[in-house]
Amino acid sequence: MGTEAAATFTAPPREATRESVRLSADEIAGLLPHRYPFLMLDRVVHVTPGVSAEAIKNVSVADPVLAGHFPGRMIFPGVLLIECVAQLAAVMYGTASLREGSATPDSVAGRVGYLAEVRQAKFLRPVYPGDQLIVQAHNGPRVGSLISVTGQISVDRELVMTTRLAVTQRPAPDHQPDQ
């Protein structure tokens, strides 16, 4: 019970609601195996574990990806918007596993699985440096290790992207292996 992430979940949440939890970038890094240059979310504004979550990502001119996409016409790539939603999905199931006890702060990042399917993704408006992405995700049905997730991203209250994905969570070590 000595790590930062554990302290977050046992201390009273800083937000007023009992269910909702706010996560800093360090706390997000405690839940995910991702690291620079592929950790997407700056802050989780609230998460109801296993149900829904909302996060922020600030798109910066300093992001190396923009140097190549494209020179003279910097646009944040759509596939990375999908990645933002997928990582928020991992935050949702990671916090749920911590809460229900099927993961510890040391093991939760190891449970993060894979992106299994992009059922649909629509990119409605381009995303530019200076945009603050509001990333939202909702859990859908789960069958085995496959979880359906719907997500959307807005900038200045306008939708820039909607998506439906399937992601996986790896089983806890003492469970039967997936068939």
Place this chain on the structure above:
Amino acid sequence: MTMTLEDVRTRAQTRHELCGQVKKLLVDRLSLDVDPGMISDDQPLFGRGLELDSIDTLELAVAVQEELGVTITDDDTECLLSLNRLVDHIEKNRG
């Protein structure tokens, strides 16, 4: 409990309609390149039947949940072995 001929007919009709509904759901939601009418009631869904894969399992669960209000969980995966078993599961769990 015995059923009247009328009961039997009604039940068979309801079952037949539900089978049709589920076949259409399969074709639409899983983007199958097959006429729903060509799917047989005892068709295996995975492997040599309709050749669905494991990711289709999830989409099927989502579709059945959204369109028929019935949940498919890990404990129910046996019902995905054939169309008939799936319809059995739906009939059993419908409101």
